[in-house]
Amino acid sequence: MTTDQIILFALFGVLFGFLIWGRIRYDLVAFAALLIAVLLGYLPYSEAFMGFGHPAVVIIALVLIVSRGLMNSGAVELIARFVVKPDRPLPVHISIMSVAGAALSAVINNVAALALLMSLDIGAANKAKRAISLSLMPLSFATILGGMITLIGTPPNIVIAQYRGTALGEPYQMFDFAPVGITVSLVGILYVAIIGWRFIPERANSGSLEGDAGLYVCEARVKDESKSIGKQLRDLYPSANEHDITVLGLVRNGKRLPGFSRMVETRAGDFLVLEGDPKSVEKFMGAADLDFVGAEKHGGLRGSSLTILEVIVPDNARIAGRTAIDLRLLYRRGVTLLGVSRNGVRFRDRVRRLPIKPGDMLLLLGPEERMDEVTAWLGVLPLADRRTEVIQRTKALFAIGAFAAAIMLPVLGITDLTIALGLCVIAYVAAGLIGGSDFYELIEWKVIVLLACLIPLSGALESTGGTTLIADAIVTQTAGLPAWAILTVLMVVTMTLSDFLNNVATALIAAPIGVSVANSIGASPDPFLMGVAVAASCAFLTPIGHKNNTIIMGPGNYQFGDYWRMGLLLEIIVIVVAVPALMVFWPL
Known part of the structure; x- marks a missing residue:
């Protein structure tokens, strides 16, 4: 065994020791080992x-x-x-x-x-x-x-x-x-x-994976050609129960119908009033073929990647004492007030017409890259780790097709996998499936x-x-x-x-x-x-x-x-x- 081999084996031994120990981030350990190998002359x-x-x-x-x-x-x-x-x-x-x-x-x-x-x-x-x-x-x-x-x-x-x-x-x-x-x-x-x-x-x-998410009162629109059209509201209860959602009622022509409207048949343009946590609401909307308020502002093949953010309203917030319509939140800022949680208290007001109180928790829906700016403008405080990606189900076939093409291009010898996956990523960004701001976060x-550090190190060995x-x-x-x-x-x-x-x-x-x-x-x-x-x-x-x-x-x-x-x-x-x-x- 040569001196160079002894030194490199010792370096790898220390590297492995720190990786197993786990107290220092493994990327920093690898980066330090790379720099040491360069300083010792084993890598130019x-x-x-x-x-x-x-x-x-x-x-x-x-x-x-x-x-x-x-x-x-x-x-x-x-x-x-x-x-x-x-x-x-x-x-x-x-x-x-x-x-x-x-x-x-x-x-x-x-x-x-x-x-x-x-x-x-x-x-x-x-x-x-x-x-x-x-x-x-x-x-x-x-x-x-x-x-x-x-x-x-x-x-x-x-x-x-x-x-x-x-x-x-x-x-x-x-x-x-x-x-x-x-x-x-x-x-x-x-x-x-x-x-x-x-x-x-x-x-x-040990409890829920997401922690104790609040229950929000939200509205979801029955879109044109939805599979829920013509069903009585009670027909949606089994799916709602499966997704831990409570269906509270129905809004038609801008007015909340009396009671729970169990026997009322849904029509295109109606709004279902739902209560649940953000992930459950999003999943139920997908299962029931519903849409969120303001979908026309966010939708389309070129729409932005959307996220649902939970925030809390402090005393000095701009939105405190006002409604989403007062602030023209959707039309000025491109963000929808999707739901409100008020310490478990239910309300019959339309979500967008409800005067917001300090202490309320809000669900805001909009493009990922716009959320930080809007929360600062509203004066609300985002809750840590309380973001929910919105599933853009109308783009599923497009996403599958783009991915299949990326797989087939290298199989057919047209280009290599790196280029093919890169083209797929560009297609997803253009379609709004991946937002510009969260691109690098993924x-x-x-x-x-x-x-990247271990590749040259293994080459030196x-x-x-x-x-x-x-x-x-x-x-x-x-x-x-x-x-x-x-x-x-x-x-x-x-x-x-x-x-x-x-x-x-x-x-x-x-x-x-x-x-x-x-x-x-x-x-x-x-x-x-x-x-x-x-x-x-x-x-x-x-x-x-x-x-x-x-x-x-x-x-x-x-x-x-x-x-x-x-x-x-x-x-x-x-x-x-x-x-x-x-x-x-x-x-x-």
């Missing part, structure tokens, strides 16, 4: 920041944006409507949610897939009066498994694909991961749905910086012979064993690292080792690279190995030691299934 200054332009970094950023665009269009919600029924037996519920989660993770980022389905799973658990912990961890594991199916499903696949392009001259394509990924995912889902969930401790629910910059040294050690320790056994050892080592390190970091370090091992034993590098991709993605023993496991820890009321109970056997199953599948689809 001109190449220090080349990782930020690496295709893998760009693709990961674009996938996060495209995933949000698909969610904002309601394309993903179309699937979600059919997967949640609280009265299903738990194994059936877990099976359906897991299949849906895996399928979504194959086409959007697996973190985004979990974020969408998690709220549905929590709602189903609360309605069924069972512990959230029993179904939330299986859902997380299923989304991790499903991410292995395509190139864009999980960051390790993107890293491995781009590394193959650098090392072997041609990157993996969109569906090269599918044969092994589908095989492993199906077996893994069978395990979590039938056996795995039984190992999870049944813990008391990118997870800590992961981007981590990846490879150029100094460090990865070859590790590969030789693996080959030496497994001397005499068949190639499939060596592949198994590599996957076990990679999977163990991924349980404690970021999976992107694990893939970057393990990919060159896999190629070196394959070259040392005269085998094809493809099964070893694919094996690294599978193993780096499958982190099921801890809450820190994969972001999805971290996300569910609070809502599921899990403890650190809960994950290995179901995850250990799953990791063994992944190895047992993946190695033969690799040998079939990617012969050694």
Whole structure:
């Protein structure tokens, strides 16, 4: 071992130690390690920041944006409507949610897939009066498994694909991961749905994912050609109950009809008076085919990305003592007063004609980029973490078409995936599915910086012979064993690292080792690279190995030691299934 190798191994050892420790942000740790490597002369200054332009970094950023665009269009919600029924037996519920989660993770980022389905799973658990912990961890594991199916499903696949392009001259394509990924995912889902969930401790629910959202009185318009036209108001009660909404009455020709108007048939142009929390109101409006006040001001293919913001009215607010119509809020500022919450007190005034009092909580709906300016003008105070994206369901087909085109362009060889996803993002911005102000907020910059810093660092380790040294050690320790056994050892080592390190970091370090091992034993590098991709993605023993496991820890009321109970056997199953599948689809 040379001096350079010793120093670099020591640097990586310190890097891994800080990453596992977790007290310092992992992007800062990686950035510091990069600068140290440059100062020590292992990287030229001109190449220090080349990782930020690496295709893998760009693709990961674009996938996060495209995933949000698909969610904002309601394309993903179309699937979600059919997967949640609280009265299903738990194994059936877990099976359906897991299949849906895996399928979504194959086409959007697996973190985004979990974020969408998690709220549905929590709602189903609360309605069924069972512990959230029993179904939330299986859902997380299923989304991790499903991410292995395509190139864009999980960051390790993107890293491995781009590394193959650098090392072997041609990157993996969109569906090269599918044969092994589908095989492993199906077996893994069978395990979590039938056996795995039984190992999870049944813990008391920690409460709502969103916190204690207030109940608002809102109005929703029955739009032309709505499927609710002609139905009596009571016919909408089952859907309202499903979405935790109370239908309070009906407004027709500008006047609130007496009582609850249960027997009145709805007409186009009527307004339903609803009571519920913001997310429930938004979802019920989608299910009942209703529209919000002022839709004509915000709608259209070129409309802005919309958000619902909860604010509280202080004593000195401009809107205190006045109505939304007095201020001409919609026409002057392009923002709709969607609902009002007044300490649980109901009122019969029209929402826009209600004099606002200090202490009221308001729901404001409008373009994301305009909300800060409008709240400052109104003198109201936004509530932390109380923004709800408005699903623009009329754009679902457009969003699906744009995404399908982005997938097909590289498949047909017209352009590469980076350019195709970039064109998809531009289309989503032009259609108002993604706002200009929140564009950069959708990118997870800590992961981007981590990846951009580790790419040149792993290159330095490879150029100094460090990865070859590790590969030789693996080959030496497994001397005499068949190639499939060596592949198994590599996957076990990679999977163990991924349980404690970021999976992107694990893939970057393990990919060159896999190629070196394959070259040392005269085998094809493809099964070893694919094996690294599978193993780096499958982190099921801890809450820190994969972001999805971290996300569910609070809502599921899990403890650190809960994950290995179901995850250990799953990791063994992944190895047992993946190695033969690799040998079939990617012969050694």
